[in-house]
Amino acid sequence: MPQERIGVYVCHCGSNIAGTVDVEELTAWAGEALRHRGVVVARDYKFMCSSLGQDLIAKDIKEDALTRVVVAACSPHLHEATFRKACADAGMNPYLCELVSIREQVSWVHTDKAAATAKAKAVISGGVERVIHHAPLEPMSVPINPATLVVGGGIAGIQAAMEIADSGFHVYLVEREPSIGGHMAQFDKTFPTLDCAACILTPKMVSIGSHPHITLLTYSEVEQVDGYVGNFNVTVRKKASYVNSDLCTGCSVCEEKCPKSVIDPVFEAGLGYRKAIYRSFPQAVPKFPVIDADNCIYFDTGKCKACEIHCEAGAIDFEQEDQILELNVGNIILATGYDLFDARRETQYGYGRLANVFTSLEFERLTNAAGPTNGNIVLRDGETTPKSVGIIHCVGSRDRKFNNYCSVICCMQSLKFAHLVKERTGAEVFNFYIDMRTAYKEYDEFYQRVLSEGVHFIRGRVAEVTDVSNTPEEEDKLVIQIEDTRIGRQRRIPVDMVILSAALEPRHDSDEVAHQFGISCSVNGWFIEKHPKLDPVATMTEGIYIAGCAQGPKDIPSTVTQGAAAAARVLGRIQQKEMALEPIRAEVTEALCSGCRICNNLCPYTAIVFDEAKEVSVINAALCQGCGTCVAACPSNAISGTQFSNEQVMAQLHGLLMLNIMEPVVS
């Protein structure tokens, strides 16, 4: 007599499953063939996940005194939680419910109905065998530290930090550069409305700098992350700025007096200079400058100190050292943004070789009133206004040699540039595009506007930008060679200036950052979200959220939306005060552990530590995500996974092979 009373529930999923699997036969079979294993009811229903479907299960649990439930439907990713909750509501321990997939693993991948039905039977049989070995589990709960770490002070990080801090919870905002602001601070105007980037950004930056609930850590980087959701320990290195921020008034006299001028590859995108002591830009937040020791004359030769001599506040401190800070936070938001594609890699466009080929970020600085040319759009000589300008879309994007994706913003950014060039110089403007992607609110309208301004739009991807001239009118010009795909003819268009709308790329160090925080990157290098559609700001690691371009290329509105969304998720967590963790964990049987430590470094969540006294490995249940890596790796078989014990897995295999019902086949 079987000990358990099991209910089997087969979902049609509309025609998703029923179209390929004979669900009626399957249900009847489960009720009959698995009766000796404890199946007392078997039902099928059109949509098991609907409330009516769930009611069916609940009713049986109560009336038939079920002790186990097997649902044959979609992937556990989608509805495991649904059915567990249905069971719990009916008074059964939710971990006694097993969801087996006959959609992703059966109906969607097969066409032969008879074979698919047979396979579905095996899948259910495996589920039944396995569920027999399930044990009731209780979820663990961990307290949530209400402080939050935000990494990256671009517009995504600013938005997220602000929303959390405004709700009264503390935020540590860590930014690598001397000022927050990110890429947006480099722009002059923002599409589609063309409002001034600084006008809308700097007030937000100022509020961050003065917010009582925000600790702003600029010129800082995260060194190490330990712990788990609700209780992370973060080590931050605050680089020595050699300026005492308690004394500095932000007067910028030091910057004026510093004799050492260097090209600024970050904020000025290489198009302008800064001093060895510098603020990224005049409205920098915080307002304190930093000394770039690599370029400072004093650090090189021991002489100079002009900044110190002229600083009336006496804020210069050459003895300052890096500071190591330890932070405790409950949640983390990564908003590290993007890098611009290195356009020198696309040699045929001549960037780095031909003076008047500019990148998009260089152009942003060129148009910016606070930029190196005070906003004058001029050639590399710094003086001549171009009479004709070519803007090339998709540089480094949508190209299998570089990045296989569309960078989303550059069509709009190229339209913005076309408008600005037209407006400020009256030059002839040519936009070269493969196809125009203006999909968002008010974006196509902006395209219409630029069309009305007399900009030439040539459909085709530019073949090359060359200074090899064939005719007198090409002399001393940059010639854009292209097939104009509207007419199927080659054209050579001489221009004075070329702007390359370069791709957005993952930060060069995104892999290391991802690893540091225990999340992963997609093949293209962007941080991977928990679900691309339904959970775009969470990650597979509890307590770590992502926002803005770190998750993938996007415009400012979407970046801000994600920043706010991540903040809302964090606030939700904080309000819960504590959170339940899935009790699916690995456990070490101390008696079996030989102390070899093989598992210690394998754990992707760094959940395993070594107990030196007992000489055994110990798993931190709150950190463990139940991935099973250590279980498989342990040479002494000392680790087992709850819900994934050897017994359970072997039983499921036994069921899958139908060894539970079939007489041995004699051939």
Place this chain on the structure above:
Amino acid sequence: MDTSVKYVRGPTTHDRTFLEEVIAQTPVDDPRLAYCVQCGTCGGSCPSGADMDYSPRELFAMIDANMREEVLSSNTPWYCVSCYYCMVRCPQDVHITDVMYTLKRMAVREGFSHESNAKDAPDFSETFIDFVENYGRSFELGLATLYHLRHHPLNAVRMATGMGFDLFRKGRMNLLPTRIENIDQLKAILAEAKAIGGNGDANL
């Protein structure tokens, strides 16, 4: 011939399409022709682009639209100089130059190669091949004169008196072909290769 309006209808059945045929006859399993996004990088890069009757890009769209005759009688493949600019720049990694070779072979095999204004090109190739097959080496003076005599009698005179003569005088052209020692082996290999060649498929 039917004189009614001809629509370009493109493939409508699941028979082997022209596109599939071109792909099958191009070496390496996937020359990625099906991935062309019509960006025009190839047409823009092509040094002979200005003289082609269709740009490579247009040709690829026409292949997809099953416009077999128009494609195979176009001068485009014959004007390809094998510079490989298109191939290194194509954002979709389409093996464009290889496809051009395939189209030339198909045009020759199906008798279209004399339809375009580049009709001399196949003869140039064939003359070249004659030498290779019989001697194992190519033979520049012979090739140039034979070819020019066949197609540009006037040029042949110019060759013989002008630049060709200069090259000859400088000892840079040979009157006698070199023949490789084991020409029989080469002939056997080529004969077998032609027998296997069959329908021209590289990958099937």
Place this chain on the structure above:
Amino acid sequence: MQTYSYYPGCALERNAAVYHDSLMAVAESLDLTFTEVADWNCCGATEYITIDLIPAYALVGRNLALAAEQNCNGRSLVAPCSACFLNLKKADHYLAQSPELNRKVNQALAAGGLHYEPGSVHVKHLLEIITEDVGFEKVARAVKRPLFGLKIAPYYGCLIVRPVFDGTFDDAEQPTSMDTLMRTIGAEVVDFPAKAQCCGGHMTQISEAVALHLIHQLLKNAVDHGADVIAAICPMCQLNLDAYQDAVNKHYGTNFHIPILYFTQLLGLAFGFGEATMGIGQELVDARPALANIQVKPLKPVKRKRPSKTELPMPPKLQEVRSCLKNE
């Protein structure tokens, strides 16, 4: 002493015999031994493949098979002609990538008692061997008479830099290896942005208009930038730019007289070989007047004019390749 298998290709037998002679001399100075593949056949240029696929690959396959057979200790195969180089390299690459093509080609080879295992011959262009295997330092040491003052436009053409297979050794659009090599032997290298453009290949035979256009563009670009000599690495490029210069001048009403020399001829001169030994004079546009520009002392470096105050900085070069020749 490094030994390579050597595939000269048809052009080096006659039209480009000076390329063969000069490269052999240069090889000796650089301690290289080139052993010719016995009984090699034509690579098919760009012609065989336009008529018949499997025979075209079998034709190249025979060369690869012979090279593999005669190449007991895994040496590389060097080809000085870019078209041969590409045909050999591409055939090897494609045979490795498509099992079916490989099967058919090997079936054909079997009719001649041969077999070729894709990947067993490592095909390299001569330029690649000199710049990478030998290296600039060793070249610099072989220099006896630096070509000071000679303004060279290094011309790469297509097939050595394109298409890009794994391990293609220089940039597909703006290669630099020969620039560095020419600086290493003391020459001035002029800016020559057309350096990897097409010489027209066989278009001289098919559409003169197309060919002359391409040749004109190359000559003009080199002359515009003040070159005395164009250095070539491929017999087809040399022939087109040299032999059709006259036709270009007639067609475009220009007056170009720019000699086209093989890079090995220039190396040879710098290594101290005489002009006659290097076959100078075989070219149709006489190189001797240009070679008279060679100085005993390096030119004074042109003073870079100070950038104006308004000038915006340029991005740094991706990889700054510098000559290692110390101009003492």
